[in-house]
Amino acid sequence: MYKQTQSARLIQPLDRLTCSHASTGHSTSNLMNILGTLRTYRFHYLMMLPGLVLAGMFVFYPIFAAVFYAMHDWTGFTATKIFVGFGNFTKLFQDPIFWNAFGRSLLFLAGTVPLQMTISLVLAMVLNMQLLKLSTFFRTMIFLPVVTPVAVIGIVWTFLLSPFNGPVNGLLLDLGLTSRPIDFLGSTETVMPSVIGVYIWKWLGITLIYWLAALQTVPDDVYDAARLDNCRGYRLAIHVVLPIIKPFALAILLISSVAALNVFPLIMSMTNGGPFFGSEVMEIFIYRNAFAADDGSIPQLGYAAAAGVLFGAVLLSLTILQALATRRARKSNAGGAM
Amino acid sequence: MIGLLSPKRIMFGDHAPTAKIALTSAILAFLCLIWIYPFLWMVSTSLKSNMEMFANPGLIPQELMLDNYRRAWVEANMGRYFFNTLIVTAGSVFLVTISTAMLGYVLGRYSFPGRKVFFVAFVATVFIPQGFTIIPVFELLSMMGLSANLFGLTLATSGHAMVVFVVLFAGYFSQLPKELEEAARVEGVSFFKIFWYVMLPLARPMVVTVIIMQVLHAWNDFLLPLVITLANPAIRTLSVGIYAFKGEQSIDWTGMSAAATISIVPVVILFILLQRYFINGLAGAVKG
Known part of the structure; x- marks a missing residue:
């Protein structure tokens, strides 16, 4: 995995100059040691401060706070939070709506990422042809949805x-593909495929750019050699080009997966999670329980936070598993080169 | 780095028949037309009357209805929301770029006590989606009295996406050669000046990447502005504004199309003008 490579490279000390005058007095007390360290590296810490404050406030603190809220029964209106321990979690385990939302988030991930990556890879290879004069124009067109705000889309x-009277149904009726209009977003069977399709349309351009960047790293002589061997077309693509750009696939997979977990805006603006919770993914579940009590019920911040914690924990373990698997794969491949 | 994505590789070989290329181009052109049809439809609808929209499914309006734009701008308040979005985007780009560059620089180039802990913390939180942290973020802003103003929104927008950028910057800075830096240090240039005048200019490609990604993030962001503007509709961003418009005027398709057009035209123009930077910037995210 890309990120792991980076971190592994970084673990080696990069600049011994700055380390050389670190305080190493053995006779001084621990406190003095700590103060000495802070003094030696004061510029380092000072420079990190703005970023750390921002991350502390909006990334690290919320993670701990979410766990704290998850242990409480709390409407958000009152200052009193009643400690319920794992009560919210036991309730979640028995809530079918939660599990459906949970499953739908994973379904969304599985439905979008592989398709998005495959289609954009094929397109990237086509657009990468030297003789195709209009490549840049096509690329611009495909990229347009990416720069359009999700809610508008x-x-x-x-x-x-x-x-x-929607144009898609109009076309389907004209072509005789359907005898009566399909309520794409209004029926529980078609709503998820529709949302997945729109999501892919929206973000395909960005994956395309990533693949094009990867293709640029294939050296010219590879193509020359392949041509001498009379290897071209899809054989060239699959047997020669694909293995070369494989390392990029992991980075692209990671970036695309992170993006596919943040689907709130698209689903909220298309369906509000409906019909009958038919497109309710985790983020909508959390939002609905915490902020929007449309049905007149009381907001349950603690319950919503618990859902977030549970989902976050699953994602974190998936990330760790993936990282371990990649590291193992790398090691056996490169003989521990990283 | 510049011009890096110009098509130059050969897929079909030098001697590919022109007919094949022409055919590929034609198919692609057709697909592109379908691809951008939603935009064409949107602009076309924004110029029709509500009556005509139902009667005439074609793309060319019979009579230009500019009143749709007046309704969107005045009644749906798009002008104001546009301005809000601009402030949040510009503010968060500034905050994020400076803070993550400095953080990434220190994490990527120096070893000091606590470095590993910070690094692991950042890498581990990359996967945490926004929904997970939205409740505490909202509570935190309320406690600071920032839950219903643009400054709070800007801060929170900056805070969310920065983790990835820290990791990207750390990776980029760690690869830069250290001769210049050392020469500057021997000359007695201070720590901060070395960063600002020597190292940051060297990291320009990554700075562009981060700026572009943050612009896209801020412009697209929805959950956070939705929650924060619940109590104060005046600070809505474009995305939230158009969503609210849909809730209030669900039948006014033409007015909403006009609002949608207003909200995308500036970004699309910006994108077409700065396309090279967008493309190369994003490419930088995978290339490191």
Whole structure:
């Protein structure tokens, strides 16, 4: 995995100059040692301060706070939080709506990332042809949805997919592919595929750029050699080019997966999680329980936080497992070169 | 780095028949037309009357209805939301770029006590989605009295996506040669000046990457602005504004299309003008 490579490289001391005058007095007390360290590296710590404050406030603190809230029964309106221990978690385990949302988040991940990566890879290889004069133009067109705000895209697509006079249904009716309008976002069977399709449309351009960047690293002589061997077309793509750009695939996979977990804006603006919770993913579940009590029920911040914690824990363990697997794969491949 | 994504590789070989290339181009052109159809439809609808929209499914409006734009700008308040989005985007880009560059520089180039802990903490939190932390973030901003103003929104928008950038900067800075840095140190240049005048300019490609990614993030962000503006509609961003418009005027398709067009035209123009930076910047994220 890309990130792991980076961190492994970084663990070796990079600059011995700055380490050489670290305080190493054995006779001084621990406190003096700590103060001495702080003094020696005061510029380092000072420079990290703005970033650490931001991350502390909006990344690290919220993680611990979420765990704290998850242990409490709390409506958000009152100052009193009632400690319930693992009560919220036991309740979650018995809540089918939670498990459905949980599953749907994973389904979304599995439904988008592989398709998005494959389609964009094929497109990247086609656009990478030297003789294709219009590549840049096509790339610009494909990239357009990426720069459009998600909420706008969600709303425009609700119109396009509308069963009442929506252009997509109009086309399907004209072509005779369906005899009556399909309510894409209004039925529980079609809502997830529709949202997944729109998501891929929205973000395909960015994966395309990543693949194009990867393809640029393939040296020219590889193509020359392949041509001499009369290897071209899809054989060249699969047997020659693909193995070379494989290391990039992991980085692209990681970036795409992180992105596919933040689907709140698209689903919220398209369906609000409906119909009948049919497109409710984890983030919508959390939002609905914490902030938006449409049905008039009381917000349950503690319960929502517990859902977040549980989901976050699963993701974190998946990340760790993936990292371990990649490290093992790397080691056996390169003989511990990293 | 510049011009790095110009198409130059050969897939079909030098002697590929022109017909094949022409055919590929034609198919791609057709697919692109379908691809951008939603945009064409949106612009076209924004110029039609509500009546015509139902009667005429074609893309060319019979009569230009500019009143849709007036409604969107005045009644749906898009002008104001546009300005808000601009402030949040610019502010968060500034905060994020400076703070993550400095943090990444120190983490990437120096070894000091606590470095490993920070690094592991950052890498481990990359996967945490926004929904996980939204409740505490909202509570924190409320406690600081920032939960209903643009400054709070800017701060929180900066805080969320920065983890990835720290990791990217640390990776980039760790690869830079150290001769210049050492020469500057021998000359007695201070720690901060070395960073600002020597190292940061060397990291320009990564700075561009981070700026572009943060612009996209801030412009697309929805959950955070939605939650923060619940109590104060005046500070809504474009995304939240258009979402609210949908809730209030669900039948006004043409007005909403006009609002949508208003909200994307500036980014699209910006993108087309600065395309090279966008593309190379994003490419930098995978290349490191």
